[in-house]
């Protein structure tokens with residue numbers, strides 16, 4: 724069965740890292756909104772250029788444009804056995820459109836996994852987070868090294884990781900994503916993972932949740948056939 728996975732989680736929940744790991748493990752591409760836009764712009768794809776023009780004017784990219792970009796990306800050969808989406812969908816309208824796209828594809832159900840971390844834990848994590856000023860890599864918090872292990876650049880604390888800014892960012896995320904989580908929550912292929920554990924434990928729980936969702940999906944399609 725293909726792995727069609729959407730990963731949800733607040734900024735600081737460790738979603739990007741886990742999405743990367745799951746994608747590698749299952750041999751499917753990890754598709755993030757940022758990568759998709761950058762790729763599309765580099766290749767001169769019309770919709771990506773529309774999105775870029777909007778962003779350059781400081782506007783948000785509208786749902787229709789975003790969905791068109793996702794449709795193009797998911798139609799490439801490397802996504803034939805599935806994908807891990809990171810950062811899309813972000814709204815219920817995008818979620819509905821993605822459901823439509825999935826039924827066109829006819830390639831099995833979507834799985835949705837929400838990585839949940841309590842707000843205070845996210846604030847604590849980001850307070851100690853240092854990132855490389857040169858390449859943007861996140862430094863391992865347990866690492867006492869003063870410079871980036873990837874490129875040797877200086878590690879800095881970002882001012883938008885300060886508590887007040889982080890809490891505000893989480894509020895925005897909640898307001899935007901809660902309706903989307905509610906949209907998916909009642910499906911048998913929806914699951915949550917406790918993100919307030921070590922990355923290895925989170926990865927284990929994530930794999931177990933994917934296996935549960937796959938069983939639920941298989942059961943649902945058996946039921947549909949019978």
Ligand SMILES: [Zn+2]
Pocket residue numbers: 855856857858859860871872873874875876
């Ligand atoms: Zn670096």
